[in-house]
Amino acid sequence: xxxxxxxxxxxPVVLSGFGVTLLATVLGFAVAVVAGLAVALLLRSGRRWIxxxxxxxxxxxxxxxxMVQLFAAWVLVPGLDxxxxxxxxxxxxxxxxxxxxxxxxxxxVPKGQWEACTALSLPRRRTWRAVVLPQAVRKVLPALGNYxxxxxxxxxxxxxxTVNEMVHEASAFGSTRFAYLESFTLAAAVFLxxxxxxxxxxxxxxxxxxx
Amino acid sequence: xxxxxxxxxxxxxxxxxxxxxxxxxxxxxxxxxxGLDLTVAPGERVTLxxxxxSGKTTILRLLMTLERVTDGVVxxxxxxxxxxxxxPGGKLVPADERHLGPRRRRIGMVFQxxxxxxxxxxxxxxxEAPRHVLGLDADEAAARARELLALxxxxxxxxxxxxxxxxxxxxxxxxxxALAMRPDLLLLDEVTSALDPELVAEVLDVLRDVxxxxxxxxxCVTHEMGFARDVSDRLLMFDRGRVLEAGTPDELLDAxxxxxxxxxLRSLR
Numbered sequence: 001x002x003x004x005x006x007x008x009x010x011x012p013v014v015l016s017g018f019g020v021t022l023l024a025t026v027l028g029f030a031v032a033v034v035a036g037l038a039v040a041l042l043l044r045s046g047r048r049w050i051x052x053x054x055x056x057x058x059x060x061x062x063x064x065x066x067m068v069q070l071f072a073a074w075v076l077v078p079g080l081d082x083x084x085x086x087x088x089x090x091x092x093x094x095x096x097x098x099x100x101x102x103x104x105x106x107x108x109v110p111k112g113q114w115e116a117c118t119a120l121s122l123p124r125r126r127t128w129r130a131v132v133l134p135q136a137v138r139k140v141l142p143a144l145g146n147y148x149x150x151x152x153x154x155x156x157x158x159x160x161x162t163v164n165e166m167v168h169e170a171s172a173f174g175s176t177r178f179a180y181l182e183s184f185t186l187a188a189a190v191f192l193x194x195x196x197x198x199x200x201x202x203x204x205x206x207x208x209x210x211x
Numbered sequence: 212x213x214x215x216x217x218x219x220x221x222x223x224x225x226x227x228x229x230x231x232x233x234x235x236x237x238x239x240x241x242x243x244x245x246g247l248d249l250t251v252a253p254g255e256r257v258t259l260x261x262x263x264x265s266g267k268t269t270i271l272r273l274l275m276t277l278e279r280v281t282d283g284v285v286x287x288x289x290x291x292x293x294x295x296x297x298x299p300g301g302k303l304v305p306a307d308e309r310h311l312g313p314r315r316r317r318i319g320m321v322f323q324x325x326x327x328x329x330x331x332x333x334x335x336x337x338x339e340a341p342r343h344v345l346g347l348d349a350d351e352a353a354a355r356a357r358e359l360l361a362l363x364x365x366x367x368x369x370x371x372x373x374x375x376x377x378x379x380x381x382x383x384x385x386x387x388x389a390l391a392m393r394p395d396l397l398l399l400d401e402v403t404s405a406l407d408p409e410l411v412a413e414v415l416d417v418l419r420d421v422x423x424x425x426x427x428x429x430x431c432v433t434h435e436m437g438f439a440r441d442v443s444d445r446l447l448m449f450d451r452g453r454v455l456e457a458g459t460p461d462e463l464l465d466a467x468x469x470x471x472x473x474x475x476l477r478s479l480r
Contacts, residue, residue: 115277116326120340120392121316130339134330 006179007186010170014186017169022194024087024165025152031091032151033144036098040106041128043099062096067157069093074161086158094151101143105136141209145202149195166190227289228253228396228428229274234283236269236452243269245452246283253395256422256429258439258460261449262475267432271398274430275320276311287314287396316344319394323401325381327373327388333360334369337388344392352391359387363417379410383417390421397421399431403438411435418442434479440464448472 042054061069066089073089080088109132117127137144159168170187174180229251236244244266251257259267272278273285273293284303285293294303295310328336337356341347347355360366363383373381382402389397399418403411415438422429422442433439439446440460448455448463448471456468467473 110326112322112324112326113328115275115322116328118277118315119275119318119320119322119326119389121312121344122340123343126343130343131328135328138330 003179003182006177007182009177010173010179010183010186013169013173014166014183014190017164017166017187018190018194020083020163020169021152021155021165021167024083024090024155024158024163025148027087028090028094028155029148029151031087032094032098032147035092035095037102037133039095039099040102043103044106058096058099061093066090066093066154067160070157070161082158082161082163086161086163090151090154090158094147097147098144101140101147102136104143105138105140106132108139109135138209142202142206145198145205149198149202152195152198153191226253227251227286228255229430230286230289231270231273232284232286234273234285235281236266236273236278237281243452244273247453249447249454251428251430254426254428256431256442256444258431258433258443258446259449260433260436260439260446260463260475261455265449266452267449268400271320271400271430271432274396275318275398276315279305287317316392317394318396318398319389319392320398320400321382321385321389321402323404325373325378325385325405327381327385329372329374331373332369333365333371333373333376333384336373336384337391340388341391356387356391359390360384362390362420363387364413377410378406379413382406382414386414386417386421394427396428396430399429399433401432401434403433403435436464436476436479448475 039054039058043051043058045051070086070089073085074082077085113131113135114127117131122131155165156167158165159171162168164172166187167184170183171180173183177183227250229249231247231249234244234247234249235242243264247266247270249270259270261267269278273280274287276293280293283293284291291303291306292311292314293306295306296302297304328339331339334353334356337359338349338352341352341355342349357366357369360369363386365380365383365387368376368380368384373384376384386402402418403414406414415435418438419441421427429442431439431443443460445457446460446463447457448467448469450471456463456472463472464476467476
């Protein structure tokens with residue numbers, strides 16, 4: 001049954017893991033945001049010899065489990081510390097999803113915006129940077145937020161490559177004290193406390209951008 | 212063939228601002244323009260009228276390089292624009308961006324749907340191209356933008372966002388934005404068609420001021436015959452991708468030769 005003492009001891013352990021979880025999420029999502037945009041732009045480059053391989057690779061990454069990718073990277077890319085490797089794999093995995101999000105956002109920018117840029121002779125680069133992307137990203141901000149929450153909840157996969165994130169720590173505590181119920185419950189509570197308000201925030205953002 | 216042409220200043224002596232030479236534009240198997248020949252003199256104000264789908268807007272879009280010609284050549288300032296000479300023979304080939312870029316800058320366009328940048332302030336909309344195309348510094352570009360906003364009667368709206376403005380105000384911002392590039396050819400594509408009737412006058416008044424105060428070449432597509440009569444030197448009636456008839460506003464509006472022109476003008480009333 002619930003052991004209050006074990007729970008009290010588990011809390012700092014779980015929270016220390018939460019720091020790593022949060023770090024992995026923030027860094028991983030940063031990778032995903034940047035790489036996802038890069039993939040979206042490469043797919044739009046209009047050059048088949050770029051778009052074809054990039055698109056194929058993205059489809060491959062998207063349709064294989066992230067845990068398999070973590071194991072594969074763990075074996076194939078030696079010499080990186082687990083957290084860095086995990087951040088890169090998780091980030092690139094999500095980048096393939098975010099590229100689709102960006103694509104939808106870019107497609108949603110009206111044709112007239114492009115035409116106005118041509119009429120003003122804005123260079124291609126400036127058109128993307130100042131006109132198209134700001135509008136595209138604004139449209140997909142809620143979707144990006146949802147993916148951030150979803151990535152946050154998938155960080156426990158990183159434990160398979162020994163990253164000491166929250167679930168890893170909870171599991172370790174559980175095995176030494178045989179108090180799995182307490183440590184995992186606390187970890188779940190922390191996940192809930194962090195992702196629920198974030199989801200609400202995303203939904204508010206969505207409503208604000210809707211009009 | 213004149214052989215004593217001074218090569219340094221071909222533009223100054225160009226008798227024509229725009230010339231369409233046998234221009235055909237097809238979308239699929241739909242022919243929008245059919246071997247069009249059309250010359251516009253520097254400083255001339257030409258209004259294109261005719262039923263929708265008759266190819267008027269396509270003429271403006273071809274000039275703005277938003278579309279490519281299917282056949283024929285568009286000339287600007289006496290030299291090929293849609294095409295460029297290539298190879299030793301100087302054979303004309305479709306122009307690349309290096310050819311189009313510097314020439315396109317002399318052309319401005321105002322759209323039916325305004326196409327303002329909704330995420331930028333009014334001032335930022337007007338400043339964008341002068342800063343990043345002409346390379347003006349921020350202060351200079353802003354000062355000029357404010358002058359232009361004053362010209363279109365929107366000095367007080369510089370920091371507003373376009374979405375907060377009425378359609379008429381948005382279109383006046385779009386006019387200021389186009390003028391900020393100091394074009395010498397301005398294309399007006401049904402600029403009042405998307406406006407509520409009570410907002411049409413404020414936009415046309417601004418355009419009359421622009422027409423009166425500058426020697427800019429104007430090419431308009433409009434259904435506002437009063438405006439067309441006031442500003443135009445010449446009216447062209449389009450029908451099925453061809454010029455059906457042309458003349459001064461008085462000639463064409465008061466004594467059209469063709470029955471199609473008469474019935475078109477009747478339909479506007």
